[in-house]
Amino acid sequence: MNIVEVTTSQLESVFLKMPTKIYSKDINWVRPLDKMIDSVFHRDKNGFYQHGDAIRWVVFNSEGICVGRIAAFYDKKKAFTFNQPTGGVGFFESVNDQTVADLLFETAKEWLQTQGMEAMDGPINFGENLINWGLLVDGFHCQSFGIPYNLPYYETLFRYYGFQTYFEQYCYRMDIDKGLSPRLMKIARWISKRPGYSFEHVDFKNLGKYVEDFMEIYRKAWKSHDNFKGIDPKDIKAIGSFLKKLADEKYFWFAYHNDNPVAFFAMTPDWNQILKHLNGKINLFSIIKFLYLRRKKTITRARCFVMGVVPEFQGSGIESAIFAQLEKVLEKQPWMKELEFSWVGDFNPKMELLYQSVGGEKVSTLLTMRCLFDSSKPFERAPILHESMIDRVKESKK
Template sequence: MTQGVRVEPVTDASALDRFIAIPKRLYRGQRGFVAPLALERKDALSAKKNPYFHHAEAQYFVAYSGDEPVGRVSAQIDRLYIERYRNATGHFGLIDAPDDAAVWRALTGAAESWLRERGMRRAVGPLSLSTNEETGMLVDGFDAPPMMLMTYHPPYAARRLEEQGYVKAKDLIAYDYDVERTAPITDAKILARAGLDASRIRIRRLDMKRYKEELAIVLDIFNDAWSDNWGYVPMTAAEIEHTARSMKPLIEPELFWIAEIDGEPASMIVCLPNLNEALKGLEGNLLPFGWAKLLWRLKVSKVKTSRVVLFGLRKKHQRSIIGSAVILRILDALRLGGRKIGMPRAELSWILEDNVPMRKIIEKVGGKAYKTYRVYEKAIG
């Protein structure tokens, strides 16, 4: 299909624009794809604006057939990951290409060479750019509605990547949660059976007047709750501040809950309106009238879907009766909040395939697994 493929590193603004535009060129019209905002992508990929680059370096590559850009990939090394896991693992991501083995071979080869030259012996991905951002390749659920900060790949992508020697490292599951049809959730029987006092648990909404302090609580719980998870890298203070700023315009207090046990913050759930639903048809552009359409959809006509972007329970309460009760109660708070504001569906993602306790709870309250994302690995040296 494609002849004379060459891969070039992104070295200037115009090449970065081509890099960002490739998914739109490849996937326009696919049911599961919505073009992200080009402006947001530029910021996310900027070493000056994304605090990920305080502890990481990356190189972006574009594949060309003649003068036509046909594919892309990133290669990145995260020093915090290296320090935590003490192995020579680099990452790749943002990989998008047509159904053409030559393009996939050229792109993965470029990323692997860059990583190998810097002492890496294993490549893991796709991560765009870390596990705290977009993680995995979509391998099931291609026609499901696209969700914010979750990747899209067509059905052939996994096969093409596997042809280059990549094998499964871990699957990540996304759950569809229908808050309109789900019955009320109760933790009363669980607590009574264990002889625990329900008054020890308090569930409360986000206090927007204390937004910065509330986000600090949420991200402290996140860093504790996820610290033993596969692939986890802690969020730095700069990343926490960046996350707080970027999330604030999308916050719906009815979708943001904190749970306390004996007065101590113990669990949290942060669900955001699905920005991808609002971006549909804008083709990633805010000019000339995209700003108005986006604001109208978010604030007036309202989106109907949402995504849980942060969800966790402190380690000391995990695998405990009271911890299970807290998770049930906070999910019920989300259910009621979604009903109240007319946002009937939420995606709970992502959940590690082997996080059986959490998966059982989500399925118990009516969550349906409907998408699978796969992280791959390959020895490169």
């Protein structure tokens, strides 16, 4: 076997095409847009290069056929917040051969060690965790936009090399036609009528305002999380500009109390229901096909990819009130049948309880895995959020 760093446009093409061989007969796999994958590894398109670096490899067998690929990367803002400085690996694909997988993992490990890393997480993204994050281990059906898909044997490849579960990730789906339960609707109406509360969806013409509101919620809601790190407003603005291309502004909601932002909710149509017909390409033909399928209302599912509530309002019912606002939007889109909440980590049981309370059923499980380079050091899973926060959510359900 021969492992080669991706340094040319020809090898970039090999890197992008390699998964098509693995999933050629798998109807559940949706090929991501090549441009979305490619943009992760270009410095002028990915802001994480400002505080990190990335590298890619492909593996060829003795017959010159590509049988595997991997990327390795690190983010200095986050890597050194762990007991062992931790980088990442992602975009992993391999034939069912442990020798191939071990060569990929070992090459990534050696490079990360030269960058000062002592552990690696995978499979993850060189960027935010909204997309390309986790190893699918249960629920091998067609995944929603941004949620990874892989074959069942991948878990064995990771575990055999030395990866262990750092945390589990769950995807929940609810039937939109069933709506919120009468109890939650009662809570939503009660919250909505209380003095000082207001709700509004994003206005893309005033994106700067909502970036600031998001930053305020983010700082308060995530500061108690393990390895919390600040987030650059430029990154959020870039994500916002990207989301403008993906979804209606009525898919993004904020809740305010006395004009102070206290909660937000963001979702996008499940573009995978269209992308599965485009084979990863963007050209004149695929654009026409995309517009045709969109006009036919091919998309019947939306994916909620992030929700945040400042601590003092968690478990207060503000979440139900936001869902009630969203219901009004979806009532005008009768072709939408499902709402997916993905993903939520097992370290965040309060959010699991919330998604269950609105009628969500668990449909997929993914893993974020970690490999310590020094196996003699103790392995620790991601810590659970503070129990008092969980108790508040439980109390709100009574």
